[in-house]
Every structure is written in structure tokens, then in C-alpha cells.
Amino acid sequence: MDCNNVKNRSHKLLELSQRFRQSNSVSSCSIAEQSNPSQNLKRPNRAAVLICLFEEGDDIYVILTRRSSKLSSFSGQVSLPGGRTDEGDQDDIRTALREAEEEIGLDPSLVDVVTVLQPFGAKGNIIIVPVIGILWNKQAFNPVLNTEEVESIFYAPLEMFLKNENRRQEERGTEGDKYMFHYFTHKTHDNVYVIWAVTAAILITAASIVYQRSPDFEPRMPKFWNRKHNRL
Template sequence: MASSTSLNGGSLPFSSQRLYNLAQQLRHYKHPPCSLDDAEEQIMEETAGKVVTQVGFQESVTPVIQNPEKFRPKRAAVLICLFEGDAGDLRVILTKRSSRLSTHSGEVSLPGGKAEEGDKDDCDTATREAKEEIGLDPSLVNVVTVLEPFLSKHLLRVVPVIGILTDKKAFKPTPNPAEVDAVFDAPLEMFLKDENRRVEEREWMGEKYLLHSFDYEAENKKYVIWGLTAGVLIRAASVVYQRPPGFLEQSPKFKFPRVVDNNTVMR
């Protein structure tokens, strides 16, 4: 059994040589430069409590104004937890939000949420939220890299964290009923394929962009993976498989308004 050291420290084993090699590959990944300096970040309250929204774009295609008094996004993180399926494919753990939630109820999302004061970094935020939402023990996750931050509809800065589940048999999903209705997994490579994909063209501030949706069925249940979650997974699959998607992404070169407040959203 191969082993390696996680970004969070410590040595974790991998269940296959393929996962070990993937971890080594991803540790060398460097995401494009962001448009907002981390040192300038301040807390700006944002209406959505969890990281689920209609649309989200890589921060490198959304140049923000370098003015901390005007644009101070609150930070969040999501966990892209990968494991090797029985058929040998790479799969990612997803959740369906509780139907009782007041916002984005019933939507598919990655485990994750806003950073809290005690979090050491984005990896800590993502693994803590995964434990709270679906009972995923952080000791089972080997964090290997972080992707380029995304900006959500409400201008929340979302950092995707990629981790590898070291022992899938040891993970027994225990969804928090207050937040999650279901836990399921999907093949990561599907987010590079045109199969089961729908697309809608939208416009914001004179710039057109494409909103991608993927239809997926697991255990006789149908799910729609779209918006920010779909965007993050398209990017993650591109990095993992080292190839672009087989369809046009069309992310716009957005410029933000001069004044950004709690009521500013991307539509």
C-alpha cells in the first residue's frame, strides 16, 4: 500500500498505486494567479449560508477592483473528495441539500461552507465542514492540492480543496439531517463529457456566459449538478485528467461594479 504526506501534515496510506500517483501529480499543480491579494481580504457578510449558488467563475476571469474598502469577500471552501470506485474509475463525493433548508433546498453540492475563526486554512475549513455535514473523518482524507478560487453569485470567494479518500470502506456516511438529505458519488470524468449535459446561455453586465447542468442517476434517484458545483467539478476534472472538457465552457471576462455591497449579485 503506497503512502504519502498530506498538505495537513502526517503520512496517510493510499489503497492503490494509481491514487498515490494521482496525489503526486496534483501536488505539483499550480493554479492561475488570483485577482485579489489574500492580504487584502476582510470579512463581508453574504446572504447564502452554504456554498450552493446558480453560478460561479474562476477568480482569474473575474478581475475585481483592488480596493479593500469596496470588495472584501468572505472566504469559503468546498471539499472535492476523490476515491477509486469498484470499476476502477475516479469518483467524487456529493451531497443533496436538505429539502427543509430555506435557501437552495434540495440542490446538489460539494461538502463545504464558510471559513470559521478556528480554521487554520482552506483545507481545515473544507474537511471540518465535510465532517459536520456527512460525518467524513478528516483523518481519512489526504489533502493534495487546492484549486483556483471561484467567485459565487453573491461574490463569496470559494476555494476548492482536492482530497483523496484513503480508505473508502472506513467511510460510513452519516448525513446531518439539518443540512443534508442524501450522500452519493459520481464519476469525475463525466464533467469533461458532453453526455447528459444541458446548457443555458445567460448574460450579466453585457457579458454572455454558459450555465452548465449535468443529469445523473444513482440508486434510482435522479440528481441535477449545476451552477457553481458543476463549474468547480469541470475545473477539477480538467486538472485531474489533464485535458479540457469536450464542450465550450465560455466563462466571461467580468468586471465588477464600482460599489459592491451585500445586495450585489451576479444574475
């Protein structure tokens, strides 16, 4: 199914899509660069995650997962669909879409990629590239979880990552760099999820760009998450 043929698109998301595509200021890592494999230097520690947005009611939601407790790293933590770059991946967009399909059964043809954000650093010297895509037809998505990697899937309103409500923070420091870890609690009808660390940081950044405003709190993120110089 071609996501570009979906009728009755959300005006809010349509405006968002047009703004991303018309603006060169959203990210210096443009989709044009991403579509050219010669522009991308493959690194074994490079990864990409998909910030997949859809509208329900008056809110924009993002798809999130809880990682399987069977995994050797970050087990049981909340994360965005995504994973490490494979040698066969043309670019970071391909990595994010491939991983989302493998983890939660999200057909790449349903996702309209609108921009790629600046990368973040994570433990193990991993470079994480966030890819923003729009799911125009939420009804066409029937999740199929890879239980070896994903324990559950849920949806959270993107704007919650700009609000103080259901948020706590913890000050940390390393090598003279004092920063905040933000913890967001989200309740569903059958579970409670805590979104924190680099996943929370990525979503704070994405929400700030989408809603074009600063969060109601001081993000004060650690410097080691800023990996702009490692982009290509």
C-alpha cells in the same frame, strides 16, 4: 486512522497525488500558503468546499450531497461538502474538512489533501475555495448525515464533467458577458441528481486538472466566477 498508512493504494490516485505535490502550476494557492494562517485574510463571505476523490473499479469518483430542503439558501440543490469559514478555522483546508465532517461525518484523518484550487465567486459575493483531497480507504468512511443540512449523499464519476453525455447547457448573459450554465444529470439506483451552476463549474475545472485534458464542450463560464484577485 491515518490515511497515509493505507496499504494497496490506487496507482491512479497515487500518481495523481504525486503530480499535484510536485507541480506548482496546479494552483497558485499552495498548501504551504494555506498552512500559514498569517497568509489568509478572513472574510465573512469566504467559504471552502471539499472535492473528495476515491477510486472504485477503473473510475475516480467524487462525493456530492443534496442540500436539505429546510435550508434558506440553495435548498435542495446538489453541492460539494463545505461551507462558510469560521473564525476559528486556520485556513481553507480546515474549513473544507470541518464542514465535511459536520455535514456527512467524514473523518478528516481519512482525507489526504493534495491541492487547493483557485477560488470561484458565487451569489451573495461569496468566495468559494475548492480543496482537493483523496479518500484512500473508502471502506473506512461511514456516512452520517446532518439532516438539518444534507438530505442525501451520492457519488459521481469525476470524468463525467468532461463529457457531453448526460449534459445540457443554457446560455445566459449579464452586462455584456455571455456565458453557459452546464447541467449534468446523474442517476443512482434510487434517485436522479442534477449538478449545475458553480458546483458544476468547480467540477469541470477539477476534472480538467485531474485528467489533464479539456472538456468535450466549450465551458464558457461567467467572468464573475473568476475571483483570482480575491484569493488572499
